Structures are given as C-alpha cells and as structure tokens.
Amino acid sequence: MPFALMLPHPLARHVLTPLTLAALLAGCQVLPSSAPGMLPEDDPMASAPPIRRGLDAQGLAGLMTAEIAGQRGDYHRATQGYLEGAERYDSVELIERAALAARFSNDAQLLADTAQRWQAMAPESEEPARLLASLAVQQGDWLTALDQRLRLVDLGGQGELVAFVESALAGGADPAPLLERMHAHLASRDATASPVPHQAELATAMLEVAVGDNASASRRLDRLTQLSPELPALWLTRAQLAQQAGDHAKARDAARRGLTVAPGDARFILLLAQSELRLGNVAAAEAQTDALLDEHAGDEGLRLALAQLYLDEGLPKPARRLLLPLVGETDTPPLTFYLLGAIAESQGEIDNALLYYRQVGAGEEFMPARLRAARMLIEDGRLADARTFLRIERLRHDDAFTDLVSLEVELLDQQGLVDQADALIEQELSRTPNDEQLLYLRAMRAYNAGDVEAMERDLERIIERNPDNAAALNALGYTLAELGRESRLEGARDMIERAHELEPDNPAILDSMGWIRFRQGDTEQALPWLQRAWAAMPDQEIAAHLIEVLWALEQRDEARELLRAALQRFEERPALEELLERLPELSLAPR
Numbered sequence: 031m032p033f034a035l036m037l038p039h040p041l042a043r044h045v046l047t048p049l050t051l052a053a054l055l056a057g058c059q060v061l062p063s064s065a066p067g068m069l070p071e072d073d074p075m076a077s078a079p080p081i082r083r084g085l086d087a088q089g090l091a092g093l094m095t096a097e098i099a100g101q102r103g104d105y106h107r108a109t110q111g112y113l114e115g116a117e118r119y120d121s122v123e124l125i126e127r128a129a130l131a132a133r134f135s136n137d138a139q140l141l142a143d144t145a146q147r148w149q150a151m152a153p154e155s156e157e158p159a160r161l162l163a164s165l166a167v168q169q170g171d172w173l174t175a176l177d178q179r180l181r182l183v184d185l186g187g188q189g190e191l192v193a194f195v196e197s198a199l200a201g202g203a204d205p206a207p208l209l210e211r212m213h214a215h216l217a218s219r220d221a222t223a224s225p226v227p228h229q230a231e232l233a234t235a236m237l238e239v240a241v242g243d244n245a246s247a248s249r250r251l252d253r254l255t256q257l258s259p260e261l262p263a264l265w266l267t268r269a270q271l272a273q274q275a276g277d278h279a280k281a282r283d284a285a286r287r288g289l290t291v292a293p294g295d296a297r298f299i300l301l302l303a304q305s306e307l308r309l310g311n312v313a314a315a316e317a318q319t320d321a322l323l324d325e326h327a328g329d330e331g332l333r334l335a336l337a338q339l340y341l342d343e344g345l346p347k348p349a350r351r352l353l354l355p356l357v358g359e360t361d362t363p364p365l366t367f368y369l370l371g372a373i374a375e376s377q378g379e380i381d382n383a384l385l386y387y388r389q390v391g392a393g394e395e396f397m398p399a400r401l402r403a404a405r406m407l408i409e410d411g412r413l414a415d416a417r418t419f420l421r422i423e424r425l426r427h428d429d430a431f432t433d434l435v436s437l438e439v440e441l442l443d444q445q446g447l448v449d450q451a452d453a454l455i456e457q458e459l460s461r462t463p464n465d466e467q468l469l470y471l472r473a474m475r476a477y478n479a480g481d482v483e484a485m486e487r488d489l490e491r492i493i494e495r496n497p498d499n500a501a502a503l504n505a506l507g508y509t510l511a512e513l514g515r516e517s518r519l520e521g522a523r524d525m526i527e528r529a530h531e532l533e534p535d536n537p538a539i540l541d542s543m544g545w546i547r548f549r550q551g552d553t554e555q556a557l558p559w560l561q562r563a564w565a566a567m568p569d570q571e572i573a574a575h576l577i578e579v580l581w582a583l584e585q586r587d588e589a590r591e592l593l594r595a596a597l598q599r600f601e602e603r604p605a606l607e608e609l610l611e612r613l614p615e616l617s618l619a620p621r
Contacts, residue, residue, distance in 0.1 A: 092111050092114050092115055092118075093111065093112075093115050095107070095111050096108045096109075096110075096111025096112045096114075096115065096131075097111075099111060100131050103134075105131045105132065105133075105134040105135040106135045106137060106140060108128075108131040109128045109131040109132040109135060109140055109144060110128075112124050112125065112127045112128035112131060113125065113128045113144060113147065116128060116147075116151065120151070122148075122151055122152045122155070125144070125147060125148045125151055125152075126148065126157070128144050128147075128148075129141070129144050129145060129148055129158075129161065132144040132145075138165065138168070138169070138535070139534060141161075141165065142162070142165050145158045145161045145162045145165065146158075146162065148161075149162065154185060156182055156185055156187045159178045159179075159181045159182045159185070159187075160178070160182065162174070162175075162178045163175045163178035163179050163182070163194075166178065167197070167201075169535065169566075170201070170203075170566070171565075172198045172201070172203040172204075172208060173207050173208060173211065175194070175198075176194065176198075176208055176211055176212075177211065179191060179194055180211070180215050183215075183230065189229065189230075190229070191212075191229045191230055191232075191233035192229050192232050192233050192236070192261075192263045194233070195208070195233045195236045195237060196236070196263070199236070199237075199240055205237045205240035205241050206241055208237055209234065209237035209238060209240075209241055209243075212230065212233060212234040212237060213234065215230060216230060216231070216234060228254060228257060228258045228261065231250055231253070231254055232250075232251075232254055232258075232261060232263055232264055232267065234250060235247045235250040235251050235254070235267055236263070236267050238250065239267060239270055239271050239274065242274075244271055244274065244275060247267070247271055248271060251264065251267060251268055251271065255268075259291075260291055261291070262288055262291050262292040262295060262298075265284050265285070265287050265288030265291060265298070266284075266288055266297055266298065266301070268284040268287075269281045269282075269284035269285045269288065269298070269301045269305075270301070272284055273301070273304070273305070273308075278305045278308040278309050279305070279309065281301060281304075281305045282301075282302060282305035282306065282309070284301075285298045285299075285301040285302040285305060286298075286302060288301075289302070294325065294326075296322070296326075296332055296335070299318060299319070299322045300335060300336070300339055302318055303315040303318045303319050303336065303339060304339055304343070306318060307339075307340070307343045307345070308343070312345065312348070316348055319336045319352070322336070323336070323352075330356060330363055333352055333353070333355075333356065334353075334356075334363060334365050334366065334369070336352055337349040337350075337352040337353050337369055338369065340352070341369065341372070341373070346373045346376055346377065349369065349373060350370065350373050353366050353369055353370050353373075354370075357370070362389075364390045364391045364392070364393045364395045364396065364399075365395055367386045367387070367389040367390045367391075367395075367399070368386075368387070368390050368395040368398070368399050370386040371383045371384075371385075371386035371387040371390070371399060371402065371403070372402070374386055375402070375406050380406060380407070380410055383403070383406060384403055384406070384407070384419070387399040387400065387402060387403035388403070388419075388423075392429075396427075396430065397430070397433060397437065400419075400420065400423055400434060400437060401437060403416075403419060404416040404419060404420055404437065404438070404441055405441070407419060408441065408445065413445065416441070417438060420434055420437065420438045432465055432467040432468055433467075435454065435455070435458050435468065436467070436468075436471055438451075438454060439451040439454055439455060439471065442454065452475070455468060455471060455472050455475070459472065464495060466492050466495070466496060466499060466502070469488045469489075469491060469492050470488070470489070470492060470501060470502060470505070472484075472488050473485040473486075473487075473488035473489050473492075473502075473505070474505070476488065477509065482509065482513070485506075485509065486506065486509075489502045489505055489506040489509075490506070493506070493525075497528075498532055500528075500529040500532040500533045500536065500539065501529075503525045503526070503528050503529035503532070504525070504526060504529040504536075504538060504539045504542050506522075506525055507521075507522040507523065507524075507525030507526035507529065507542060507546065508522070508526065508541075508542040508545065508546075509522075510522035510525075511523075511526070511542065511545055511546045511549045512545075512549075514549060519546065519549060519550055522546055523546045523547075523550065526539065526542045526543055526546050527543070529542070530542075530543055535566070537562075537563045537566040537567030537569070537572070538563075538567070540559055540560075540562050540563035540566065541559070541560060541563040541569075541571070541572045541575060543559040543563075544556040544557070544558075544559030544560035544563060544575065544576075544579070545560070545575050547559065548560075548575070548578070548579055548582070553579055553582050553583055554583065556579050557576075557579050557580070557583065560572065560575050560576040560579055561576065563575075563576075564576050568599065570596060570599075570600040570602070570603040570604075570605050570606050571605040573592060573593075573596040573600075573605075573606065574596075574605035574606050574608070574609045575605075576592060577589045577592050577593050577596070577606075577609060577616070578609060578613070580592065581613060581616065589616065590616065593606070593610075593616055593617075
C-alpha cells in the first residue's frame with residue numbers, strides 16, 4: 031500500500047508525485063494550471079519561497095528518497111528526508127509530512143524531536159502543541175503536557191484543561207507544580223485584562239482541592255457557580271471538596287445538582303451513594319445504587335465500582351450482594367472474584383476466600399490475588415498450605431511460573447526463611463537453568479548478601495544468552511560503577527549505554543548513565559542525566575546520587591533543598607542516610 035494511503039489523516043493528501051518533483055526541479059513554485067488532476071494546494075512546495083540555490087540533485091534525491099522510504103515502510107528514513115526538505119525549503123507542509131512518517135516509526139524520541147521542530151517552524155500552529163501534549167502524557171510528563179495545553183489556549187484553541195487535570199490526577203501526577211503553572215497562567219491573563227476561560231478557573235480549583243487549599247478552591251468555585259453552573263466538573267469538584275471537609279450533606283447536595291446537569295453520570299451517583307453512606311443512610315444508598323443498576327443493566331464496571339464503594343466504607347454485606355450476580359456469568363470479570371475473596375477473608379472464611387482467589391484469571395488482579403491468598407494462609411499458621419497453593423498455581427499457570435516462584439521467595443524471606451528461599455530458587459533453576467528472571471533474582475540476592483562475584487556470574491550468563499537484556503546490562507554496569515574499579519569503569523559504561531539504547535526512557539538506566547559519568551569524573555555531564563532520572567522516577571537512591579553531584583558542583587543550596595525534600599518524602603532512605611554519613615556537612619545550615 032502506498033505510504034500516503036496508510037493513514038486517513040489530513041497530511042496524507044500531500045504526495046510528492048513525479049510531476050511535483052519535476053516542477054520543483056524546474057524551480058517553479060506552483061504547478062502549471064494544465065497539470066491534469068492536480069490542484070496547487072496538493073503540492074507541498076506550492077507556497078515555498080523562491081529557491082535561490084536551485085533544486086540540485088541532492089535536494090531532489092532527498093525528497094524522492096523520503097517518499098520511497100515511506101512507501102517501503104522505512105519511516106525513520108522517510109522522516110529524516112522530509113525534515114531535511116522542510117528545513118531546506120522552509121516548508122511547513124513537509125515538516126507536517128515528517129511528523130506523519132514519524133508517527134509510524136515507533137520511535138517516540140524521533141516523533142518528539144520532529145514535533146518540536148514543527149512547533150519552532152510554525153509557532154502559531156495548534157497541531158504540534160497537541161502532538162507534544164499527547165506525547166508528554168504518554169511519558170508521564172504532566173507539566174510539559176500542561177505547558178503545551180496552555181499554549182493551545184493562548185493560541186485561541188481548546189486546551190481541554192478540565193479533562194486534562196482529571197486525567198493527570200487519576201494518573202498520579204503531583205498536583206503542586208501543575209497548580210503553580212495554572213496560577214502563573216491565570217495571573218498572566220489577568221495582567222493583560224483578557225477574559226479568563228472558565229475551564230482554566232475550574233482546572234485550577236480542582237488542583238487546589240488536590241493540594242488541600244480548600245479555601246482558595248471554595249472561593250473560586252463560588253465565582254464559577256454564578257458564572258457557569260452548567261459545568262458538570264464544577265459540581266463534581268464541589269462535591270469532592272465537601273467530602274474532604276467532612277460536610278457530607280453538602281456533598282450530597284452538590285452530587286444531586288450535578289445529576290441535574292449530567293443525568294446518569296456515574297461519578298455523581300457514586301458520590302451521592304458515598305455521601306448517603308457517610309451520613310448513615312445505608313438504605314438510601316442502596317436504593318440509589320439499585321436504581322442506577324436498573325437504569326444501566328449489564329454494566330459490569332458500574333456494579334464493580336459500587337461494590338468497591340461499599341467495601342471502602344466497611345460494608346461487606348451489600349458489596350457481596352452486588353457481586354454475586356456476576357459470578358453466574360460466562361465471562362466473570364476477575365475483579366469480581368478478587369473482591370469476593372477479600373470479603374470472605376475479612377469475615378474469617380479462609381477456605382472460601384481461597385476458593386475465590388484461585389478463580390481470579392489473567393489480568394492485573396492475578397498476582398495480587400495469589401499474594402493475598404498465600405499471606406492469608408501464612409497468617410493463619412498454614413505456611414505449608416501456602417507453599418502447596420503456590421506450587422499448584424505454578425502448574426496451573428505456566429505463563430506466570432517465574433512470577434509465582436519470585437512471590438514465594440519473597441514470602442519466605444519475610445518469614446525469615448532465607449535458606450528455604452535460596453533452596454527454592456536453586457530447585458527451580460535446576461529445572462529451567464536459563465530462566466533469565468530467576469537468574470536475575472539470584473544475582474540480586476547474591477549482591478545483597480555481599481557476593482559480587484556470584485552476581486556477576488549470573489548477570490554475565492544472562493547477557494551472554496541475551497545481549498539485549500537491558501535490566502541485566504544496567505545492573506551489571508551500575509554495580510561495576512559502584513565498586514569504583516578504574517579498570518572496569520569503561521566496560522561498565524559500555525553496558526549502561528547499551529542498556530540505554532534498548533530502553534532510552536528507563537529512569538533506572540538514566541540514573542546509571544549519570545552515575546557512571548560521575549564515577550569517571552565527568553560531574554557536569556552527570557548532572558542532566560540524574561535530573562532526568564529524578565524527574566521521571568522520584569526515588570531515594572536517585573535523589574542521593576543527584577544530591578551528591580549537586581554538592582560536587584558546589585550547588586550547595588540546591589543540594590540541601592533536595593535533601594530536605596527527599597527526607598520528608600521517603601520513610602525508608604538507606605541511600606540518603608549513607609550519603610549523610612559520608613558528607614555530614616550536607617545537613618548543616620549554610621553560613
């Protein structure tokens with residue numbers, strides 16, 4: 031299939047046909063009016079400025095190569111070709127086409143770089159901002175995504191800020207920096223006396239609720255209630271704010287008002303039921319939920335959400351009543367059995383709970399169900415039964431074999447039965463000697479026990495069989511960097527850089543990329559890698575590395591500020607405590 035027809039997209043109409051290329055070769059800016067079947071707007075070069083250098087063989091070859099590469103599925107080369115053409119002829123049409131090719135390349139960094147160049151070339155265009163916002167969300171970079179959405183607002187577009195904030199909060203984003211950016215945005219609009227969109231005000235109020243600034247949120251919501259009472263998110267936020275304040279009657283009223291604005295919205299039904307429960311009106315809550323289920327017959331997700339609501343409020347009986355009708359279905363959602371198991375466990379029905387947990391099928395509840403079942407048996411004094419249960423589960427679920435072995439090892443460790451855990455690993459490795467996950471597990475246990483040589487043997491064995499195992503490459507490279515053996519640092523760096531090629535966005539690998547540079551004395555180059563790692567995955571070990579590098583660069587205030595934040599953030603912080611032992615002056619107040 032021709033590259034131009036691969037995706038129904040506005041850019042797909044811009045095909046560099048031989049006729050177009052011929053016109054370009056002649057130095058024309060528009061096609062001859064007599065060109066059959068062609069319109070001027072079909073030519074991506076139609077509006078290009080005069081080609082003062084001329085379209086030489088290199089320029090023509092680049093455009094033709096890009097088109098042919100796209101037709102053959104080599105989207106990376108196609109993207110590069112279109113980018114070169116876009117810069118050569120200052121053509122927004124060509125950079126749009128580069129972005130289309132980059133979408134197919136499965137190279138997130140290439141697509142991001144292309145979108146950034148598109149935005150730089152066409153700063154008034156909304157499309158690159160939308161693309162960059164979407165990419166940032168995929169990477170969990172909520173602040174960059176918000177910046178791009180605010181750019182859309184400034185361009186006069188729809189930033190959909192309320193929906194964005196809802197997604198960000200549901201995705202676990204830190205609301206504080208997002209709120210700071212929204213405050214700056216609103217202040218800048220006020221300064222220019224431009225009207226503030228209600229979406230921006232409401233999104234800000236939602237973030238204020240998330241950080242606990244209920245007073246500011248309440249004032250903002252009061253203003254919005256007068257201006258835009260038709261916004262469902264307004265009443266949702268008001269209900270949530272009232273719930274946080276413990277005013278469940280007010281939350282109920284807000285949820286009821288929300289239902290008048292958005293009839294049937296399950297979020298308001300859930301808030302209404304939750305409010306009734308917290309007001310002690312269990313019968314009223316059940317009546318609400320029953321009416322809702324009658325209205326949405328067959329909605330399994332809603333039934334599960336309502337059951338979870340009752341469980342959260344400590345009411346297992348109505349939760350079980352909601353769940354049991356799902357058990358008789360041919361394709362019962364796994365969460366049903368998981369919740370029924372949790373209910374039975376809470377009632378002391380151990381064997382009944384075990385039966386439910388075993389019925390949890392593939393999906394995100396599979397391993398948690400086995401973990402809860404095994405822990406339940408251990409807490410009931412039935413360690414042997416727990417181990418038998420896990421062994422049978424390994425036979426029943428071959429695709430989860432290694433995960434279940436790892437789970438049993440973890441539980442044995444928690445019981446102080448380290449020798450039995452080691453014996454289990456050896457037993458299973460004797461059956462599957464090349465299981466990379468088990469070899470990696472044994473390697474990490476060896477490292478924690480101080481046996482670095484045993485760790486190296488297992489990691490090298492993994493890498494020998496699978497040179498593309500990024501976890502093993504990174505673990506071995508990082509360990510060698512930690513040991514600080516000068517003769518092996520270069521080899522460690524090679525392994526870490528290979529791991530980075532395989533997983534360029536992995537925060538642990540980004541941390542290693544910075545740490546190996548620090549170990550080699552390249553402190554300034556280490557800093558940006560560690561900053562990226564910390565931004566992607568706030569972790570106490572990454573924090574310790576970043577603090578030490580900041581200190582070495584004599585950025586003392588920044589180091590101390592990050593240390594204070596990290597000490598407040600992490601309850602368990604061995605890396606930070608070890609750093610303070612080595613650099614006690616870190617904890618001293620600046621002079």
